[in-house]
Amino acid sequence: MRRYSAFAIAREAMRHHLGWERAWKSPVPKARYDVIIVGAGGHGLATAYYLGKNFGIRNVAVIEKGWLGGGNTGRNTTIIRSNYLQDPSAAIYEKARSLYETLSQDLNYNIMFSPRGVMMLAQTEHEIRGYQRTAHANALQGVTTEFISRQKVKELCPIINIDGPRYPVLGALWQPRGGTARHDAVAWGYARACSDMGMDIIQQTEVTGVRREGGRVVGVDTTKGHIACDKLGIVVAGHSGVMAERAGFRLPIESVALQALVSEPIKPVMDVVVMANTVHGYMSQSDKGEMVIGGGADNYNNYTQRGSFQHVEETVRALIETFPIISRLKMLRWWGGIVDMTGDRSPIISKTPVEGVFVNCGWGTGGFKAIPGSGWAMAELMAKGHAPLADAFSLDRFREGRFIDESVAAGVAH
């Protein structure tokens, strides 16, 4: 693989940019792989990448029914933070956040990580207490966060109306090294690095069945025929239930639509990410100048990748109260993604009832921020059978009542 660098840009400028290679190959599937990953979203690709990088397992295929990064990885609002309450969550999300810090260098691909700071507004007494508790927990977990005053909120983000009318801003939980990254670039960067290690990324190919012999996986059926494997990782987010059924088990997951929208581009007005969980909306400004807006998830099972009008209205209404300056902005694009919700709002990284089959799912409304850490943990689990970062997120926690209850921390969709 030719490395990207300032020198490469200069070199290509001299020869009409004819020397750029394709970022990844599009091979025909082999008959057999050591590991097959279903789903070329961020989590699937990161799993493959760390299998190769950390464990030298490179006979790997990532099979994707659409195009890589076309699922939720290409549909999210790119917020990255690790200010969770429970220890297992803080550990994996902070691992992910810290990997994001150097991911561009690691992958030799600019993922545009922008640690501009994430602010979660406290707009009720209850939220103040909740976030203060989170700030204390984060201090013990080694995650840098701080509970800040409403004056500090106004200083960091002057366009916020902190005086109400309905829910005045009372303070905020502030994570200075949280922020955003370019979502597509995360998928593309991992894909390019995987392809460079000799892995096969097979797009436009759906996995339609899981072949088992004596309770263990031996391969998959796909729209391009049968492919054998020793181990199978199912990393398909909203379609986890569908894939689990094909593998012969059920998951504690329900799929619902989550939506987001962006405005026309405007001059820079805010350089932090603001989340307002009480009124249910959040906003940041992209490098292009668009205001990136998200809100709550629909609460009924849905596979349509479409949002509903009333949620947009709710979200926009809430944000106009919080940021009066946006009241006349035109919205440019609006889309939905199908997110995989668990009962305790925490993910699943686990073995399954079928030997050799592993699942990574349940990231719901907030898994973009977790991609590097999740891939790291999933790769270790698949290579070694257990992984310190993943163990708490196993499937049997539901049966055993060991929930990792983040429904407060992840109460709004991000």
Place this chain on the structure above:
Amino acid sequence: MLTFQCPYCGVQACETELAAGGEAHLKRFGPGSSDDDFEGYLFLRPNVKGVHFERWRHAMGCGKWFLAARCTATLEVFGTYPAQTTEPPADIIAAIKARRPDWSLT
């Protein structure tokens, strides 16, 4: 926008008037049941992509729970029926089959 006809008051209600209540016809397992059954009842869901039987409450209307058959892949609603039943009635099954000939109740 999703709309359902409330089988009690007859109102064609839109989703903002309704509260979703998850999968219908769950078989309940309580104390004394096996761990597998209890876990299945509490947490495991088929989460089907296709015909889904589900509970809704006419929250901003008559306040009652009712059941509905809906396709989660297209949002098509096949029909609604009162909640006092443990399985979908014949007319609902027929309405689904008319639209999805390959479908069968498992």
